[in-house]
Amino acid sequence: MQITVLFFGPLAEISGLDQIQVPDVSDTSTLTGYLLGAYPLLKSQSWKLAVNKELCPANRDLQDGDIVALLAPFAGG
């Protein structure tokens, strides 16, 4: 099973990548744990996670091929 993770805005600066593939994560909590381990700087940012273009406020099961986007607030105007 493979999940695509997209990084937007300042989060792409932290990861250094626009997107990564993550194998074998069954739900969004596990994925979040994996991402914080791989990119500890994500702890210094507040961000939201969207699964297949829907923001997901609570833990949610992931399926093979799901696309998860990481979105951060920024204030520039």
Add this chain to the structure above:
Amino acid sequence: MNIQEQERYKRQTILPQIGTEGQMKFKQARVLVVGAGGLGCPVLQYLVAAGVGTLGVMDFDKVDRSNLQRQILYGEADLGKSKAECAAARLKSMNPHAHIHCHDQELTAGNALDILKAYDLIVDGSDNFRTRYLVNDASVILVKPVVFGSIFQFEGQISVFNYKGGPTYRCLYPESGDAGSCMESGVLGVLPGTVGCLMATEVLKIISGSGEVLRGKLLVYDALKNSFNSFSFNAVAKNLELKSILPFQDECVLEIPEISAEELRDKFKSQAAIQLIDIREEPEYASGTIADTFIPMRTLLDNLNRIPRDIPVILHCQKGSRSRSAVKILQEQGYRNVWSLKKGIEGYLNIL
């Protein structure tokens, strides 16, 4: 509408989705634009051109030369002058039929409700989280829709909050961004133009009641990739029931403890008990260090056993930016005596 107005708006009124009826709605509409900067400029000029009858321009800033690359209502002659006044004058010259209200002041928890209540719709083109939450809260209390936009480098986010019972800014982002966003970040000059035009479009759709509005949707535009992604999000009931403006926890004020190069040198001289840690990456460390401990930032959490809690811990990187984030990471692990070396190893080597 008089003859001049009919002629001016002809290309809009022949659209079946707008018509004379829609144009009359524009004329009667009262829109407040908070922030007359990168986003505010395009929003204001398109709304005034389209015939929005009453426009409020709110900004307490002065025109700076570094604004001119993207804030296209201003020119060299405006440098040092009030943005709100310059913008208002320019907008009046663009369309004499519009009423322009100039608010050369900062939006505060004290004045927000009084100012916003005179308008039907609020545009948030501000540049800081404090104002964004303030605009949100005041608009929820007064039940007014907010057209929202924000920009970062080559990217923009656009949404419509608090529209017909839809979600609010707090439903999307309950917490503000990090301290890093208080710092100046680069932005391609045309980006706020693109994002501002999308915002102005949402305003005109809301007023005329045409099309689909970005209610419960966050549109993310990436100028480098030419991509538009739209994400849906839901309302959280308590955010819609706000009765007063919530206090803002300004993360920029939560200062990261920093130590200057001179202070560090004095500590070395006095042989004070400190732990200096180089948190850069391997190739940077290999090119020379001043620390006795090397823990790359991404491995900090795996190496907490090597970081003492009983003596001051000073973290350094190359220029003093990453070490600020690293201090925050350790603070979250309960470290209370941890400092970032200001200007990093470069600053330290400079004073030697």
